[in-house]
Amino acid sequence: MSQILYTSGLQKSYKTGKETIPAVNGVDLEVFSGEIFGFLGPNGAGKTTTLRMLTTLLQPDAGEVSICSYDLYQQPEKIREVIGYVSQSGGADKDATAWEDLILQARLYGMSKREAAARASDLLAALGLESIADRRPATYSGGQKRRLDIAIGMINRPKILFLDEPTTGLDPHSREQLWDEVRKLRDLGTTIFLTTHYMEEADALSDRIAIMDQGQIVLTGTPASLKDAISSSGTQASLNDVFLQHTGRYNKSAQIA
Numbered sequence: 327m328s329q330i331l332y333t334s335g336l337q338k339s340y341k342t343g344k345e346t347i348p349a350v351n352g353v354d355l356e357v358f359s360g361e362i363f364g365f366l367g368p369n370g371a372g373k374t375t376t377l378r379m380l381t382t383l384l385q386p387d388a389g390e391v392s393i394c395s396y397d398l399y400q401q402p403e404k405i406r407e408v409i410g411y412v413s414q415s416g417g418a419d420k421d422a423t424a425w426e427d428l429i430l431q432a433r434l435y436g437m438s439k440r441e442a443a444a445r446a447s448d449l450l451a452a453l454g455l456e457s458i459a460d461r462r463p464a465t466y467s468g469g470q471k472r473r474l475d476i477a478i479g480m481i482n483r484p485k486i487l488f489l490d491e492p493t494t495g496l497d498p499h500s501r502e503q504l505w506d507e508v509r510k511l512r513d514l515g516t517t518i519f520l521t522t523h524y525m526e527e528a529d530a531l532s533d534r535i536a537i538m539d540q541g542q543i544v545l546t547g548t549p550a551s552l553k554d555a556i557s558s559s560g561t562q563a564s565l566n567d568v569f570l571q572h573t574g575r576y577n578k579s580a581q582i583a
């Protein structure tokens with residue numbers, strides 16, 4: 327598999343008054359084309375800060391970043407062309423129907439009216455939103471809203487899609503439905519970079535995961551290899567056990583699901 331995302335020594339501090347908070351403190355990452363990469367860590371670990379740098383929304387203090395071989399500092403506009411980003415709050419327009427919103431987004435990416443309509447139709451079908459395309463998001467369920475957010479994030483056919491906690495707040499059934507949609511996107515060739523607080527989600531979805539803590543990557547590997555590494559004969563460790571061992575705390579939200 328070829329490399330699609332690379333970071334080396336990525337750093338970012340925030341200054342608030344006299345205090346300097348080293349939010350991201352030397353992050354090295356490698357993500358391969360076609361994989362679902364799970365990005366985990368306790369609250370305040372630095373995940374969102376990392377994600378905002380990778381998506382060109384925040385300037386790093388130091389470090390190298392390349393996505394699809396484009397350099398973050400030299401070619402940020404090229405990086406924006408090849409990524410999609412679905413933030414925790416989503417990007418859907420509450421006053422537009424799904425169809426209107428997708429058409430507008432496609433036109434903003436320079437598609438002709440005909441191309442925009444074809445792209446919107448394809449995305450509505452891929453994400454199971456056809457029957458509600460003419461309604462506004464206020465009338466959607468939580469899962470439908472998240473699927474529309476993802477459709478908007480996919481409008482420009484990104485090579486890599488960043489999903490920030492895509493299933494937070496969804497019930498277990500909607501969450502599993504969304505997992506299927508994410509797998510479908512991956513099977514169609516999109517690399518997925520996903521943050522989540524749900525360990526069973528990371529386990530079920532990710533080809534590989536990285537665990538971040540206090541601004542640094544503390545562990546990377548496949549879910550199976552990470553669990554096997556701390557399992558003893560007769561006792562299979564869970565991803566939550568792995569998380570506990572490497573961050574010193576259980577991920578409480580993981581137990582809600």
Ligand SMILES: Nc1ncnc2c1ncn2[C@@H]1O[C@H](COP(=O)(O)OP(=O)(O)OP(=O)(O)O)[C@@H](O)[C@H]1O
Nearest residue numbers: 340342347349367368369370371372373374375376
């Ligand atoms: N705008 C900001 N100004 C000052 N400090 C910030 C700012 N944004 C984040 N931080 C701090 O940087 C650190 C990393 O925060 P970040 O939001 O990246 O973590 P996270 O892993 O995404 O957390 P969560 O899981 O809670 O979303 C935290 O200590 C946080 O308080």
